[in-house]
Amino acid sequence: MFNQLALKIGLIFFLVILTVEIILFYILYTNLVNDRVEEVMGDLLARGNTHRDVLEENYTPSTMNHVAIMESESDFIVVITDENGEVITSSDPVESEMSSLIEHTDYGEIPQSGAILESNWSEEKYVSTDSPITSNDTHSGHVFMFAESDSIERIIDHLSRQFLFVGLLTLLLTVITVFILSRVITRPILKMKKAAEQLSKGNHNVQLYTQRKDELGDLATSINRLSQDLERLKNERNEFLGSISHELRTPLTYMKGYTDIISRKNISMTDRDKYIKIIQEETEHLTDLIKNLFELARIDHNEFDIRKESVVYGDLIAIVLARIHPALKQKNIKLTFDCPENLIVMVDPARMQQVLLNILDNAIKYTPEERHITIVVSQNKNEILTTISDNGDGIPEKDVPFIFERLYRAEKSRSRASGGSGLGLTIAKEIMELHGGDIRVESTPGKGTTFIISLTKEDLDEQSIVD
Ligand SMILES: Nc1ncnc2c1ncn2[C@@H]1O[C@H](COP(=O)(O)OP(=O)(O)OP(=O)(O)O)[C@@H](O)[C@H]1O
Ligand SMILES: [Mg+2]
Known part of the structure; x- marks a missing residue:
């Protein structure tokens, strides 16, 4: 159900997201816990300071009792001592943990604004603050405030439960997201894998969804x-x-x-x-x-070597003409030939002769007796064009686009009678393409056929016409 790729991607996603989530949750949790503890401690100190302010105004046993009675109804415990730490009154019975904290307090260290004596809520039973009383410029006593560590623990427990719930919910959402995401990514890949397998089995009719823009x-x-x-x-x-x-x-x-x-x-x-x-x-x-x-x-198989060299084009054509001379004579065909003198071309001479020979051979084979063939070589800025025309029967229009294809013959029986197999023009075109040139054909049935061989001039370097 869960393929390997999806599993791998899913696992990587999951681990990365989980790590990020754990780090974020840890930072958030510790910050929140610290804030809550600081808040409680701040409250405790502020409460102690308020009592102290009252006592500084009215440093009398009845005020002290009032303060003690007030706190006896709250969650906090107040202990009022004289300047030496002797307990004068308290809201609740003074436990040993409280007395040891009071005894161990260095009164010289406590500033007028008060100080936190114990904030280690996780280990101690009480957290506490001390607000020194100064009445008439003399140090006259202390207001110690205590709160049970349990109360802080309860707050923290509540926070932890909320974190646990949110954490589990996030984990669940992460798993679902990762599952869907890894499926979304891997599904098209799997389809392509299947398509490639089909292709290798010889079933070439694969159609994949291609509308995705990625x-x-x-x-x-x-x-x-x-x-x-x-x-x-x-x-x-x-x-x-x-x-x-x-x-x-x-x-x-x-x-x-x-x-x-x-x-x-x-x-x-x-x-x-x-x-x-x-x-x-x-x-x-x-x-x-x-x-x-x-x-x-x-x-x-790209094993066909083309060895280009500079040759005088007119001379190369003359060699081909000498070879076809007997055939021309036999069919009483006239040939006219026009080529700029000393025109140099960069070609493989034997291959170029093969191309010309095939086109001329076709012109003779597929032309009735006593017709005319013309060869004109011309050049423009970029190309040298060799135009070979005959005024034979031409090629039927429907065949023209295919005559360069392998084994294609326009008029099957006539061509076969002339010994043709339909490969000559295919080879000629390939040879010209290997030279960086091309062959085109124009034919009008009943009027004749023209083959145009083009050779790009960039190969000719500086030489074009030598004097
Ligand atoms: N000048 C032309 N006039 C009329 N038809 C032509 C001419 N040149 C080519 N064709 C047609 O194009 C076909 C393909 O020519 P191509 O040279 O490739 O093959 P082929 O001459 O039949 O055989 P091969 O050249 O391999 O001996 C010929 O069979 C012929 O029907
Ligand atoms: Mg041929």
């Missing part, structure tokens, strides 16, 4: 976001695995089919050559696919 609310929001991310990742992984298995199965099915045909006895040499060629193509396609997948895996 750190616990922030934590709950983070856990919710984590659960959504995990769910998305799981879906993406499943989709990717599904696509991959499909991509691998297709060429293998072709290969198996054609090897079966070839292994038949009655097949002609021409057919056999034709099928062997198809098998070769499919093998190449499979090899490319696995190579690309491997590259993506390396990018995902």
Whole structure:
């Protein structure tokens, strides 16, 4: 019922509050007790002084008797002595404790305003005061006032009982408060713990209450976001695995089919050559696919090194153009190329060639014969932009947002016929992002497609155009 965290927090709270309460109660209690005792002693002395004042006016046996009779009805005891401490009269019988106190009093020490002789109420039977009588400038006697210590003890007992009651009530309230407080603090934490356990078990549909405006609310929001991310990742992984298995199965099915045909006895040499060629193509396609997948895996694991160096951009593009030349010729595609002379860029040359090659390869593959491709390199204050446009069929509008996704092909059958697996642009985009740049696409169905590769200039240091 009481979890460990709540118990720990509760105990710490409880001990701290209890200590504070005990200290406060102790200070309050001792102050109150002292005040009460001082009050009683003050009263006693004031009473003695009043009698003394009367006696100083009228130092006669009848006045003394009056005083004694008056006090005989009260809780106090008055003892009137002469200047040597010999008892003249008293309101009650003088007990031995009283006489020893009177005998041990050093009269020279007592000031005219009177003094407390005994205030130790906890050990002595009586507390007492002494008010010296001075009539006609001569020291003529003493008014001793006594009060039973029991009366003070009764007051203190009453006070202690009240303190005990209030103390117990406070303790009870403290326990209840601490219990509620520790539950309030630990409940959301426990819920989050359960949510994290659910996440680790693979149940990514956790929803925590996130309206709190404090750190616990922030934590709950983070856990919710984590659960959504995990769910998305799981879906993406499943989709990717599904696509991959499909991509691998297709060429293998072709290969198996054609090897079966070839292994038949009655097949002609021409057919056999034709099928062997198809098998070769499919093998190449499979090899490319696995190579690309491997590259993506390396990018995902941050093992993909980008070694930037300054290269003349025009020369780098020229190398790529030389490679695609046969394909251009085959499809009778015209290519125009415009790049500022001696423009230096900081790139990994092999990777940059890979990006350009993929985009140009797409432009050739997905463009009908006798069309046109243009490459224009331009620069503004912050970027170098490489625009590669073709006037082919373009990409259907619904596909444009997805073409950079893994294994995504716009026109599945046509792309597959061209040997594509839908990984080229994914890799190209990753490479550009690793360079601190990007790739965008603009496409109008029926009119053509434009890819814009941007490279930020901050990497280029001082060199941009060398003379
Ligand atoms: N210039 C283009 N014109 C028309 N469609 C294009 C063009 N470039 C890309 N696409 C579409 O975008 C898809 C994704 O291209 P991507 O380069 O990623 O894959 P692919 O060319 O099919 O395969 P891979 O490059 O891995 O061999 C292509 O399948 C194609 O449908
Ligand atoms: Mg491609």
